[in-house]
Amino acid sequence: MTNLTEKDFFFCFTKKLSIYLKEEGISYIIKARSIKDNAIYTVYHKTDELQRALDKYKKLTR
Incomplete structure (x- = not known):
């Protein structure tokens, strides 16, 4: 079994980015x-x- 750490996760504090990820099919x-x-x-x-x-x-977004 693999131990998960904070490095295994992406924390998104930007609503616009979160909406974009949802549109890309990422939950x-x-x-x-x-x-x-x-x-x-x-x-x-x-x-x-x-x-x-x-x-x-x-x-x-550049």
Whole structure:
């Protein structure tokens, strides 16, 4: 069994990016609210598919 760490997850605090990922067919694991500043964020498992979508998003928003 593999132990998961924080490095295995992508924490998204940007609503626009979260919507984009959903449109790309990538689902978050959990949606939560930060205790620190009450901001809503989503958490994704890091995968090659997620990385490709993040790379694509980065190119689109330059």
